[in-house]
Amino acid sequence: MGKYRFEEDEHVMFRKSLRKFLEKEAVPQYEQWEKDRLIPKSFWKRLGEMGFLCPQVEEQYGGLELDFRYAVIIGEEMERVGASLTGVGLHNDITVPYIEAYGNEEQKQRWLPGCISGDFITAIAMTEPGAGSDLANISTTAVRDGDNYVVNGQKTFITNGINSTHVVVAVKTDTKAESKHRGISLLMIEEGMPGFTKGRKLDKVGLHAQDTSELYFEDCVVPVANLIGEENKGFTYLMEKLQQERLVVAMAAQTASEDMLEMTVDYVKSRQAFGKPISAFQNTQFKLVEIATEVELGHSFLESLIEEHMAGKDIVSKVSMAKYWLTDTAKRISGECMQLHGGYGYMEEYKIARRYRDIPVAAIYAGSNEIMKTIVAKRMGL
Structure with a gap:
């Protein structure tokens, strides 16, 4: 592009x-x-x-x-x-x-x-074994004790979990809040704080070099000085920042699609079958034209979103659309491109194999694509 x-x-x-x-x-x-x-x-x-x-x-x-x-x-x-x-x-x-x-x-x-x-190295810890998309239902608690909070709970699927030195952790500071999301706060929990341990590095289908882990807090003592913003305002902060997070995920999916298109075009031009390059077959041409069109559409949509985001506009609906559409599209493109690579596409030494296993999680993290559709539906007044 x-x-x-x-x-x-x-x-x-x-x-x-x-x-x-x-x-x-x-x-x-x-x-x-x-x-x-x-x-x-x-x-x-x-x-x-x-x-x-x-x-x-x-x-x-x-x-x-x-x-x-x-x-x-x-x-x-x-x-x-x-x-x-x-x-x-x-x-x-x-x-x-x-x-x-x-x-x-x-x-x-x-x-x-x-x-x-x-x-x-920072990480953000929202997801728990029993609470992913339903953020208001987190059960990690932080109880005030003088100048400290005592934190108990567990987080999972934490990106940068192993390497991180500083983790922004979503905790419940008010378990009695009438509306569940009203009792959430953000605490910066640092490596070495008593009661904070990192669990195993999770073994994922893809993103192998990316350290994702579980985090445990057992009577973890965190100074009140590490409270980010105001107590019980954490949910609002998370909602305000999710627009950029989802935009970043959409951008990565678009880049992956562009990369896959490029490598597949190169491959089909050089690979011969029945005495001619695979690129000479109409099926190959049609598939790649379809992919190129989707990539072009994605690029234009993303470009306008980045500009609006930089201008400080509220583009939650559009970003939710982009996050779900671009990640789903990348997932589909990875399958098509792998197919066009034939048997070699299934071999680890070809980058398309890695793309094929790395991409699916983008439709799950930063809010699953089903949640993206729910957000858009809500904003459409449905």
């Missing part, structure tokens, strides 16, 4: 330098990371040194104060290497914005510089 309308010379240069960096520091190591089931912390440190972590943060905390267009570029270039780099986007565009938007001055001074340097 061509670059976005909003990309200016400095964005093109930024993309070039990031791509060059990734080609040297990530692409050759990526397969090993997938085998190790982990991206090393040293890579995070290199990202920090190069200014690729949280570039949106204000200069006074060590950031570059760059706009969301740079986040778009980082997200796309990471996804192009492989979906297991999704934890970087989670850190930059999903978790750290909670500190920026709702943290007080002392918290920003304490946490943001480390998030930018890669010394701190």
Whole structure:
């Protein structure tokens, strides 16, 4: 796909330098990371040194104060290497914005510089074994005890769970609240706090190098100074920030689709069958034209959404549409492209195989696609 309308010379240069960096520091190591089931912390440190972590943060905390267009570029270039780099986007565009938007001055001074340097790696913990899409029903509690909260509960499917040093945890601070979502707060729980342990690294179908784990809190003592924003306002904060999270997921799905189209076009031109390239068969041509059309439509829709999001508009309905449509589309494209690769498509050394197993979860996380449709239906007054 061509670059976005909003990309200016400095964005093109930024993309070039990031791509060059990734080609040297990530692409050759990526397969090993997938085998190790982990991206090393040293890579995070290199990202920090190069200014690729949280570039949106204000200069006074060590950031570059760059706009969301740079986040778009980082997200796309990471996804192009492989979906297991999704934890970087989670850190930059999903978790750290909670500190920026709702943290007080002392918290920003304490946490943001480390998030930018890669010394701190963040995660956000909402999902529990018994509560996923139904966020209001979380059962992890935080009971006030003097200057601390005592936290008890369990979280699961936490992206960056193993590598994380700082986790924004959704907890129940008021179990008696009349409306369940009114009693939720956000606490920053740090590695090493008594009573906080990380469970096993979960063994997933795809995203192998991406560390996803369970987190346990047993009488975990967290200073009240680590409360983000106001007590019992957590649900509102989560709702305000989910627009960007879902946009980031939609962008990754679009990039994956573009990548799959590109690699499949290359493959069918070089692979021979019955004395001619597979690309000469009408079925192949029609399939790839259909995919190219969907990719083009996705690109245009996403471009307009990014611009509206940057303009501060409420685009919850459209982002929900994009998240469900682009992830479902990517899932379908992965199957079509694998088929066009024939037997080789099922081999691990071909990137399409990895795409095929990495993509399905995008239709589940950041709010399942069924939840996306429910949100849109509600906003349509249905």
